[in-house]
Amino acid sequence: MRRALVTGCSGQDGWYLAKLLASKGYAVHGHSRRGLDLPNATAVYGGDLSDHRLLDDIIDAARPDEIYNLCSLSRPQMSWDKPLESGLVNALMPHHLFDRIRQRLPKCRVFQATSSEIFGDATEYPQSESTVPMPQTPYGIAKLYAHQMTGAYRQHYGLYVCSGILFNHESPRRPLGFVSQKIAYAAACLRLGIHTSEAMDERGSPIVKNGMLYLGNMDVHRDFGFAGDYVEAMWLMLQQSEPRDYVIGTGESHSIREFCEAAFTLVGLDWRTHVAVAPALVRAVDSRRTIADSSRARAELNWQPRTSFEELVRQMVEAQIARLQTAGATRDATL
Template sequence: MARRALITGITGQDGSYLAEHLLGQGYQVWGLMRGQANPRKTRVSRLMSELSFVDGDLMDQASLVSAVDLVQPDEVYNLGAISFVPMSWQQAELVTEVNAMGVLRVLEAIRMVSGLSSSRHNGEAAKNIRFYQASSSEMFGKAAETPQRETTIFHPRSPYGVAKAYGHFITRNYRESFGMYAVGGILFNHESPRRGAEFVTRKISLGVAKIKLGLQDRLALGNLDALRDWGFAGDYVRAMHLMLQQDEPADYVVGTGEMHSVRDAARIAFDHVGLNWEDHVHIDPALVRPAEVEVLCADTTRVRQELRWAPQVDFASLMTMMVDADLKHVAAEQEYGGLLAAGSW
């Protein structure tokens, strides 16, 4: 019988890539959806005939219990979150409710359906549902060391990072308290043509495409010196899956181990279309974070050695992939009268 996976956030970048990967592994894949008429459902339209959906909301405990009970999954991947970091200063309470308390609610749903309790924390006579929590490198924030590893102390610099830290720690707590197979994947920045247009790499690739096609002349960016460890989302979902296939649950840092600046991303993207980035990029102080995270870089020793995982797409290839996709996207949008969504694929 095929294994079953339940994915929250299935209509997002990571959810769509993970769904594809798991279907390729022979899984039955279910997506948690807040209302079956959700407009973002079109993001997985190419997979619709192979996917199943169940109603649920990370802010509604009862709906999550019902969803887990209905699907009876072997694996649950919690990718649902408000993931745009700058928004977390404007809507800190909402981000905390979804990104922190939402994790607790999913864990509680699994615990209830599985029949786990602290007095029977070895999981005997209970359904062993394995849980993956999408943790984030933003938890490191003002990093105590570089590169960052699984044991690096967290110092988040945004409400988003703080909420993610809670989700990570509560996942570990349920692992230790109830014997739940629960892991946190501390993923560094990962991008793709499916990235939302508000994120800086996609903002760059989309802006480059529009400038190349003569639709705009300038691109506003914030801190060009911020350094990030950027990888391809399609690579990172493989690591998510591998984490749930190990004999014992453990948390892993996932990244490339290489840092690039926002300036590097802009230069590569503009070079790809034969333009000089300095002729088109201008700095908008309003786009600079209140508390900037300057340097994030992954120590990938553990994930490479224990999971035998390594990224396959380098940074330059990632940026040119995104620019090429957005050139096609913008051209098609012009042809069809702007009816295509910015995150469509």
């Protein structure tokens, strides 16, 4: 039985990846900062991996054949609020991981989750493995450091370490702090007649207030994919004879405006009467458009995304409706 260590296992990607690995017969060792009970994991470790001694202890305990490093301070905007923590978690922790593997488990294969944010406000469309990185946020800069260290350790030490340059990927498990889930949540609230939500945004205001959802720049375009499809690419990357870095994305780009239209149409509403721009939510620094050239992954990994943009939005909206209905029924039962 192969052993895999998945850091950040309680997050969106970690949940789908652990499920995939368990279905393939792996013993999955999962890390969660909060030490949560994780489905599909045979062992769970808690704590902050920026503590290098803890990371060493987890690696020594798990003795993995494969490591998937998904642990991250994952929102680019949050990295402006916590730039030093972003550097510790997104840059220095992966570097320490690579060095620990070099010293203790040189045969272990390592996947490093990189982000399309390393390209920043790129002028080249689509973005591929050869696109020049121009990160604009502490998050993107830290991810680029880890990405380049992946290549350095692979070339200099001969380790099997590789990066997946992941473009935006969503799912019903996406936290509410991300714009895609805010939109799905707002559409679900309004479908159920909830005009002021319990869930709050980053300003401490209800995500839905008096029937309105407030967002930032509606013209930003992103390559949106399904997280369940992307974890298959992660696994495939560690099954190859030679390690390489791969861009993972759909090759389609949709605006936030289009995401709103798709979500609100599903619940029979005109998004234009329920969505407005709040200047305070417009980012001072933001990449305008991302679109992935994943031709290398399609050719060499035989990977391709199976979930369409429309199906992704449908899954997210329907999951939010189900959650809100369950929460409402639970409240009613306690009255």
